[in-house]
Amino acid sequence: MVPCFSNTSSAFPMQNELSNIVSEFYKCDCQDCFFDILSTDLNLEGVVYFFQNTLPPVIEAIEKHFAPLELTLKKVSLIQAPLADGPIVNVLRKTYQSNWKNIHSQCLTIQFHESIMRKVQSVLSIAEEAPSINQGIVQFLKKLGEVAF
Numbered sequence: 554m555v556p557c558f559s560n561t562s563s564a565f566p567m568q569n570e571l572s573n574i575v576s577e578f579y580k581c582d583c584q585d586c587f588f589d590i591l592s593t594d595l596n597l598e599g600v601v602y603f604f605q606n607t608l609p610p611v612i613e614a615i616e617k618h619f620a621p622l623e624l625t626l627k628k629v630s631l632i633q634a635p636l637a638d639g640p641i642v643n644v645l646r647k648t649y650q651s652n653w654k655n656i657h658s659q660c661l662t663i664q665f666h667e668s669i670m671r672k673v674q675s676v677l678s679i680a681e682e683a684p685s686i687n688q689g690i691v692q693f694l695k696k697l698g699e700v701a702f
Contacts, residue, residue, distance in 0.1 A: 594679045606673050607690075611661065611698050618660040653702065661698040666691045 591600050626632070626641060649656060670690045673679075680686040 591679070595677060599677055603673055603677065606676075607669055607694060607697065610669050611694065611701050614665060615660060615698075615701055618656075657698065657702045660702070661695075663691075666694040666698075669694055 591603055595603065622645075630641070670687055673690065674682050674687065679690075
């Protein structure tokens with residue numbers, strides 16, 4: 554028996570499925586975003602600005618979503634080390650795996666994606682802020698959130 558596999562749910566993608574999702578994201582979506590949206594209007598400095606202002610906010614939002622629970626568990630259980638393994642983490646992992654889509658949609662809302670898009674567009678004005686470009690940026694942020702989650 555492989556450790557921790559008894560705590561996985563059929564609703565949560567397995568390692569090979571996650572690898573496929575990530576490879577598809579990098580293979581298609583990132584290239585589409587780069588070639589269709591970014592490379593036509595931006596120089597290298599603009600591309601760097603785009604990624605500097607899209608990747609970190611998504612990661613920070615996910616960390617911020619789970620931080621209160623982790624801090625409360627540490628405080629209540631008097632655990633000094635980071636929550637890495639143990640029975641509590643196994644129960645949480647199973648809960649997260651069975652509800653990950655709902656947790657994801659609560660953590661990274663459409664308003665969140667649109668606010669990042671507006672912030673980036675206010676500085677870069679990619680394709681004069683055309684609605685199709687704005688939608689492409691929002692779709693990129695959604696995919697990025699799924700992979701980061």
